Amino acid sequence: MSDRRIEELTVLPEATADEVLALIAAGAEEDGQPAVSEQGRLRVRHGERAGVRHLLLWTGPEHTELTGYAQIDGSDPVEAPAGELLVHPGRRSRGHGRALGQAMLEATGKRLRVWAHGGHPAARHLAVQLGLKLFRELRQMRRPLDPAASDLPEARLPEGVTVRTFEPGRDEQAWLAVNAAAFAHHPEQGSLTLRDLADRADVVFVGLDEAQDL
Known part of the structure; x- marks a missing residue:
């Protein structure tokens, strides 16, 4: 019997969605940021979406422990499907990430773009194992907007322009x-x-x- 089972769903039951979000939160606490984007996290909770699939990796004696999660978004009519994945921080380095990544490649016919938020060394290593290549890198720039913590000048709107909520x-x-x-x-x-x-x-x-x- 395999030590893991991967299940594919298009809709997550409420209890399973709770487990997935808890898994993502545990990963974020360990890694410093969520491995699944805001849009991906919303899809966990908000029902079926065309082209979106959820892959759940279960482990344990009865395969009841949610150890890994992946999401595939194939809704773009032109671009290859996009994916995100993570493994529970306490169960890493056991081949689960590679198994989940291979399942994603099989589910998409090896036509896949995978987002690795944060660019962690482990994600880069997994990409090499799966035969993936870096083709796009995003950098985020921020600055405070609080007047007390910022040197931004007071906004001056053009004549005839108003702002409301x-x-x-x-x-x-x-x-x-x-x-x-x-x-x-x-x-x-x-x-x-x-x-x-x-x-x-x-x-x-x-x-x-x-x-x-x-």
């Missing part, structure tokens, strides 16, 4: 249009939908054209 039920379509235009070059950020926005706001927008798709 976002209003749910009124501003969604306009926000999505601006976001799509600003990130037309970005395959993930530029393709946000009304459902993606609703997931992040944790609300359901009623009365909009796409509300029935939520």
Whole structure:
């Protein structure tokens, strides 16, 4: 009997979703940041999404211990499916990551892009084992916006321009249009939908054209 079992699902039961999020949190505490993106974590909880699959790696005598998790997003009609994965910090260096990565490659016909958040040496080592090559690297730049902790000058708006807070039920379509235009070059950020926005706001927008798709 194998010491691990990999299960593929398109929808995670609530209890399983809780386990997955706890696993991601445990990994983030160990690694300094989540191995699964915000969008990926939202997909864990918010039901079935077209093209999205969840791979669960179970271990233990009865295969009841959630040891690894991977998510594959094949919704992009042009780009190869994108994936993210992690193994529980206390059960690493036992071949589980390689088994999970190989399962992802098999599930996608070896046409796969894998995000490794943080660029940890272990992730680079696993990439070599799986025959993957680095082709894109993102760097994040930040600065504080709190006036007390920042030297930013006071904002001066052009004449005739006003600023107000976002209003749910009124501003969604306009926000999505601006976001799509600003990130037309970005395959993930530029393709946000009304459902993606609703997931992040944790609300359901009623009365909009796409509300029935939520």
